Amino acid sequence: xxxxxxxxxxxxxxxxxxxxxxxxxxxxxxxxxxxxxxxxxxxxxxxxxxxxxxxxxxxxxxxxxxxxxxxxxxxxxxxxxxxxxxxxxxxxxxxxxxxxxxxxxxxxxxxxxxxxxxxxxxxxxxxxxxxxxxxxxxxxxxxxxxxxxxxxxxxxxxxxxxxxxxxxxxxxxxxxxxxxxxxxxxxxxxxxxxxxxxxxxxxxxxxxxxxxxxxxxxxxxxxxxxxxxxxxxxxxxxxxxxxxxxxxxxxxxxxxxxxxxxxxxxxxxxxxxxxxxxxxxxxxxxxxxxxxxxxxxxxxxxxxxxxxxxxxxxxxxxxxxxxxxxxxxxxxxxxxxxxxxxxxxxxxxxxxxxxxxxxxxxxxxxxxxxxxxxxxxxxxxxxxxxxxxxxxxxxxxxxxxxxxxxxxxxxxxxxxxxxxxxxxxxxxxxxxxxxxxxxxxxxxxxxxxxxxxxxxxxxxxxx
Amino acid sequence: xxxxxxxxxxxxxxxxxxxxxxxxxxxxxxxxxxxxxxxxxxxxxxxxxxxxxxxxxxxxxxxxxxxxxxxxxxxxxxxxxxxxxxxxxxxxxxxxxxx
Numbered sequence: 001x002x003x004x005x006x007x008x009x010x011x012x013x014x015x016x017x018x019x020x021x022x023x024x025x026x027x028x029x030x031x032x033x034x035x036x037x038x039x040x041x042x043x044x045x046x047x048x049x050x051x052x053x054x055x056x057x058x059x060x061x062x063x064x065x066x067x068x069x070x071x072x073x074x075x076x077x078x079x080x081x082x083x084x085x086x087x088x089x090x091x092x093x094x095x096x097x098x099x100x101x102x103x104x105x106x107x108x109x110x111x112x113x114x115x116x117x118x119x120x121x122x123x124x125x126x127x128x129x130x131x132x133x134x135x136x137x138x139x140x141x142x143x144x145x146x147x148x149x150x151x152x153x154x155x156x157x158x159x160x161x162x163x164x165x166x167x168x169x170x171x172x173x174x175x176x177x178x179x180x181x182x183x184x185x186x187x188x189x190x191x192x193x194x195x196x197x198x199x200x201x202x203x204x205x206x207x208x209x210x211x212x213x214x215x216x217x218x219x220x221x222x223x224x225x226x227x228x229x230x231x232x233x234x235x236x237x238x239x240x241x242x243x244x245x246x247x248x249x250x251x252x253x254x255x256x257x258x259x260x261x262x263x264x265x266x267x268x269x270x271x272x273x274x275x276x277x278x279x280x281x282x283x284x285x286x287x288x289x290x291x292x293x294x295x296x297x298x299x300x301x302x303x304x305x306x307x308x309x310x311x312x313x314x315x316x317x318x319x320x321x322x323x324x325x326x327x328x329x330x331x332x333x334x335x336x337x338x339x340x341x342x343x344x345x346x347x348x349x350x351x352x353x354x355x356x357x358x359x360x361x362x363x364x365x366x367x368x369x370x371x372x373x374x375x376x377x378x379x380x381x382x383x384x385x386x387x388x389x390x391x392x393x394x395x396x397x398x399x400x401x402x403x404x405x406x407x408x409x410x411x412x413x414x415x416x417x418x419x420x421x422x423x424x425x426x427x428x429x430x431x432x433x434x435x436x437x438x439x440x441x442x443x444x445x446x447x448x449x450x451x452x453x454x455x456x457x458x459x460x461x462x463x
Numbered sequence: 464x465x466x467x468x469x470x471x472x473x474x475x476x477x478x479x480x481x482x483x484x485x486x487x488x489x490x491x492x493x494x495x496x497x498x499x500x501x502x503x504x505x506x507x508x509x510x511x512x513x514x515x516x517x518x519x520x521x522x523x524x525x526x527x528x529x530x531x532x533x534x535x536x537x538x539x540x541x542x543x544x545x546x547x548x549x550x551x552x553x554x555x556x557x558x559x560x561x562x
Contacts, residue, residue: 030493030512045507045518045543050535054519127535222540318516463495 004076009248012072013064015240015276017347018233022060023354026233026346028318029308033459035452038315048218048226049234050127053120057233063279065237067119074118074151078107079241083249088377095397097407100257102246102273103380104414109174111383111415112269113144113229116238120227121148130223131155135185135210135312137265138164138337138385139171140415141229146180157224159185159213162205164337170419185210192216192314204333207341212313231266231311231345239272246273246410247280256286257410259396263389264292264301264359265338267348269414277410278356291358292348293392295339295367297435298331300324301352301359305446307453309343322349325437326445332435334364335423336384342445362391364435368427370394371417383415384423481553484528485546492520503547511546518543529557 018025031038047054056065067075086099093099104112124132132154136142142158149156158175162184165172172182183189185205186196190213196203203209211228218226229235243260250256260277262270274290281288294301300323309324311317324343325331331340344352351357362370364384371387373394374380382390393411400407417424426432486498493511507513513521526533533556543549 026516028514028516030495030517031508031514032510032512034512045513045515046541047518047538048515049519051519051522051533051538052535054515055523057516058520058523123535127539129539225539318514320516 003073006072006076007080009080009245010072010076011067011241011244013066014237015244015279016059016063016065016237017275017279018060019063020279020282024233024347024350025058025060026318026320028320029456031319033456033463034315034319035455038310038319050123050129053123053234056237068122071119071122075115075241078114080245080249081106081242083246084378086378089374092373092377093394093397096400096402096404097397097409098255099393099397100250100255100408100410101378102242102410102412104242104269104412105380105383105386105416109140109144109147110419111140111144112239112242112272112412113141114148115241115272116229116235116268117141117144117148118151119238121145121152121154124225124227125152125154129154129225131157132227133157133214133218133224134227134229135159135207135214136229137161137207137210137340139168139175140338140383142175142180142182143171143178145227145229146175146178150179156180157214157217158182159187159210161185161207161210161337161340162203163333167333167335167337168419168422174419183213185213187213189213190216196313204330206313206330208311208313208327211311212316215312215314215316230268230341233347235268236271236275236345236347239268240276242269242272242412243274243276247276250410255408256280257288258408259289259291260410261291261293261389261393261396262412263339263385263392263414264294264344264348265385266341266343267345269412270348273410273412289358290351290356291360291392291396292352293360293362293388295331295334295336295388296361296363297334297437298325298340298342299361299437300342300344302361303437303442304343305449306349306353307449308456309449309452311343320346322346323352324449325442326449328448329442329445332438334384334435335420336364336367336388338385339388360392360395362388362395365427365432367391368424368432372424372427380413381417381424382413383417384420386413386415387417389413477554477557478550481550481557484525484557485550485553488521488524488528489546491524492517501546503545503550505546507543507545507549525553525556529553531556
């Protein structure tokens with residue numbers, strides 16, 4: 001039964017940038033070149049993702065990939081999402097700019113993550129999987145997947161980074177409301193969790209450890225599989241409904257953005273809004289600036305190295321070339337937990353490497369200040385991650401000359417901050433300190449990353 | 464093992480053909496790999512350096528070479544350890560060899 005009519009502006013296809021730029025297809029370093037502790041003899045090859053989903057990450061043949069009808073019907077319940085001009089914010093900033101924003105926080109789970117969660121749950125269910133296990137940092141992905149699993153009659157288990165689960169336990173409550181089992185990561189349930197806790201009983205957790213715990217649990221029975229909410233090309237593909245809608249909505253207003261801005265965790269909301277507009281700009285011969293805004297506590301694009309690195313703490317997943325601070329880096333516990341992953345995804349990294357993407361790092365206080373201003377002027381409280389995008393946008397706009405043509409900016413508000421009220425309250429009360437990267441740990445982690453790559457190079461030369 | 468003719472015994476020709484297809488596909492998706500250096504006892508993960516991304520590339524390659532459409536549900540239950548497991552898989556999914 002269809003619950004909502006499909007709006008004519010709802011895209012029927014995902015936009016696949018790999019068709020236009022096949023060089024962005026990820027290539028992993030052969031495991032035979034990896035250090036022994038990662039190589040792991042005796043490991044069996046098994047698909048974690050359904051084949052039809054996994055192959056989307058390699059597809060260079062099709063510029064547009066049809067969205068399955070069942071997924072479209074679910075999208076129709078909350079899409080198209082609003083595109084608005086931030087008139088009051090423009091006035092407050094006194095900027096020579098027309099600022100548009102796309103708002104992805106109005107669905108039940110509160111963020112853009114639902115766009116991929118519904119698609120992934122559909123493919124996993126169709127492949128016969130009964131139980132999806134995942135890791136989540138700030139909880140937006142875990143919430144979205146929990147809901148999507150409920151819709152598709154799948155069981156769901158979420159490992160949520162300890163620092164963020166303790167900051168906002170209500171996120172865990174919401175996932176449980178949707179039927180998920182939620183574990184704090186690191187925890188005693190898995191070998192990797194026990195190992196991390198043995199080294200540091202007060203470990204605050206990272207996305208890499210949460211994913212490793214999820215992978216370990218998913219490997220324990222044949223009905224369970226691991227799923228990931230960002231970084232993979234297929235995930236960015238699912239998110240392209242955002243940018244396609246934005247392009248159509250701006251066209252109705254006679255506009256096209258000079259600059260597209262989004263926050264950067266591993267790249268899904270950035271790719272979702274930016275990639276279709278990059279394609280549209282190239283189709284029409286226009287130029288476009290793409291700006292990714294990261295947390296100054298986890299500055300992988302602005303201070304990381306473009307090298308091969310592990311994505312999860314176990315090293316089970318493919319070792320791809322990414323901008324990274326090193327998989328051993330533990331970023332400080334900022335409220336924007338979704339920006340704490342140590343590396344950008346392979347596609348966003350490749351775009352930064354070839355100059356298609358600029359990066360800005362924003363500190364936590366600046367982001368909260370921007371989030372509060374956005375709330376005052378636009379009536380939307382952005383998630384701490386999205387507040388980084390607002391702060392980045394304000395930085396870009398402030399640098400635009402006061403004279404001449406106004407800058408047309410499009411920023412993605414990837415989620416709402418209604419589950420982060422405590423953080424905003426603490427900010428308003430002056431209780432939040434600026435948080436920067438931990439320089440000692442960062443230096444150690446970058447050194448370890450370079451040694452890891454040196455070992456790969458030596459192994460390649462030996463073959 | 465599933466067979467094309469339902470007899471439970473697969474002709475040796477099919478095994479050789481499957482092995483050849485597997486060796487070709489492996490050399491297409493794994494850098495620096497030479498077909499003459501391959502044998503069925505080699506571990507896909509530890510010896511050949513294959514990971515899940517490489518496995519997906521391999522399946523795409525095999526789908527093309529065999530001119531078949533692979534089904535998600537069939538592939539999710541498969542666990543592969545060595546090259547022989549992969550040859551077994553190709554025997555199962557390939558259309559029967561022409562006589």
